[in-house]
Amino acid sequence: MFRPASSRALARGFTTRAVDGFVGAVGNTPLIRLAKWSEKTGCNIVGKAEFQNPGGSVKDRAALGVVEDAEERGLLKPGGTVVEGTAGNTGIGLAHVCRSKGYKCVIFMPNTQSQEKIDLLRMLGAEVHPVPAVAYENPANYNHQARDYAKSLPNAIWTDQFDNTANAKAHYVSTGPEIWEQTGAGVDAFICATGTGGTLAGTGKFLKEKSQGRTQVWLADPPGSVLHSYVTSGGKLKERSGGSITEGIGQGRITNNLGTFVNEIDGALSIPDEKSVEMVYDLLDTEGLYIGASSALNVVAAVELAKKLGPGHTIATILCDGAYRYQSRLFSKAWLKAKNLESAIPEHLKKYAVLD
Numbered sequence: 268m269f270r271p272a273s274s275r276a277l278a279r280g281f282t283t284r285a286v287d288g289f290v291g292a293v294g295n296t297p298l299i300r301l302a303k304w305s306e307k308t309g310c311n312i313v314g315k316a317e318f319q320n321p322g323g324s325v326k327d328r329a330a331l332g333v334v335e336d337a338e339e340r341g342l343l344k345p346g347g348t349v350v351e352g353t354a355g356n357t358g359i360g361l362a363h364v365c366r367s368k369g370y371k372c373v374i375f376m377p378n379t380q381s382q383e384k385i386d387l388l389r390m391l392g393a394e395v396h397p398v399p400a401v402a403y404e405n406p407a408n409y410n411h412q413a414r415d416y417a418k419s420l421p422n423a424i425w426t427d428q429f430d431n432t433a434n435a436k437a438h439y440v441s442t443g444p445e446i447w448e449q450t451g452a453g454v455d456a457f458i459c460a461t462g463t464g465g466t467l468a469g470t471g472k473f474l475k476e477k478s479q480g481r482t483q484v485w486l487a488d489p490p491g492s493v494l495h496s497y498v499t500s501g502g503k504l505k506e507r508s509g510g511s512i513t514e515g516i517g518q519g520r521i522t523n524n525l526g527t528f529v530n531e532i533d534g535a536l537s538i539p540d541e542k543s544v545e546m547v548y549d550l551l552d553t554e555g556l557y558i559g560a561s562s563a564l565n566v567v568a569a570v571e572l573a574k575k576l577g578p579g580h581t582i583a584t585i586l587c588d589g590a591y592r593y594q595s596r597l598f599s600k601a602w603l604k605a606k607n608l609e610s611a612i613p614e615h616l617k618k619y620a621v622l623d
């Protein structure tokens with residue numbers, strides 16, 4: 268007769284491999300070698316599969332980092348409230364972390380964001396405040412409203428993802444060491460785009476320190492961001508032109524997170540949207556990877572850097588999130604046409620644009 272194991276026996280059996288809840292599942296993502304681009308360049312092009320985090324993006328690390336930092340500093344106690352201004356992945360990461368730790372999550376975002384984003388955050392249990400989309404200088408900007416709302420509540424924090432350096436620290440203690448270990452201490456260069464700057468600054472700082480300066484760290488930038496001009500001019504210029512369809516990256520200022528590392532960046536590459544969108548389709552076709560445009564931009568940049576450094580190098584980058592969050596745009600013929608990106612996709616890859 269079948270006799271179910273006692274729950275204690277089951278728990279004993281699980282403890283060797285199971286991680287502790289959502290929080291325990293953040294990080295330790297695979298490092299994926301991209302075969303076609305590695306062969307083409309004679310390098311190892313490797314992407315950190317951050318889309319495998321339990322909330323679906325690289326921002327799970329930052330979300331957990333800022334919440335745990337506030338707990339450690341005694342700013343957030345059981346039953347407290349976490350407030351952030353965000354329209355993207357950070358809000359999703361925070362909503363998950365808050366549910367798993369029993370906090371209330373409140374998100375302020377510009378009211379220009381899609382209903383899908385608002386609905387997703389609400390489904391994850393967050394309270395969402397869409398507010399008028401006004402410039403950062405205006406006190407009614409969503410970031411300032413988030414800060415002021417947190418101040419008005421007891422036992423509440425504003426996580427301040429752009430300028431709270433607990434964000435970069437989360438990558439310094441996790442993403443950096445993981446890449447170092449997964450490449451067998453053989454990473455010659457690391458490159459990625461930045462939004463808050465947390466990923467580039469934290470990961471880059473760790474890799475530079477650990478390699479005693481041997482690992483080069485480069486910035487990848489979409490159109491419309493000032494960072495490429497800032498890095499290539501040695502901090503003298505902050506020029507920008509055009510705009511980008513990528514989400515979550517590109518920046519108009521040096522955030523505190525980026526500021527912890529910006530002077531140590533070895534170089535910067537500006538990547539046009541045409542190349543990023545083509546790479547979304549290429550990675551789907553050649554690797555079976557379904558990733559968003561910021562991840563694709565990172566791979567384009569890693570390939571360009573490999574060509575600069577020459578064969579025999581290992582170049583690491585970040586696969587930030589999956590294409591699921593953007594599919595109604597990236598795989599829509601009408602959207603591609605409206606953005607003048609139809610011709611960026613080679614004929615043999617057009618079959619993937621299945622949405623009208």
Ligand SMILES: Cc1ncc(COP(=O)(O)O)c(C=O)c1O
Nearest residue numbers: 461462463464465466515561587
């Ligand atoms: C899709 C995506 N890629 C890249 C980034 C940039 O990461 P970071 O904020 O660490 O610079 C973000 C940040 O929100 C993002 O949502």
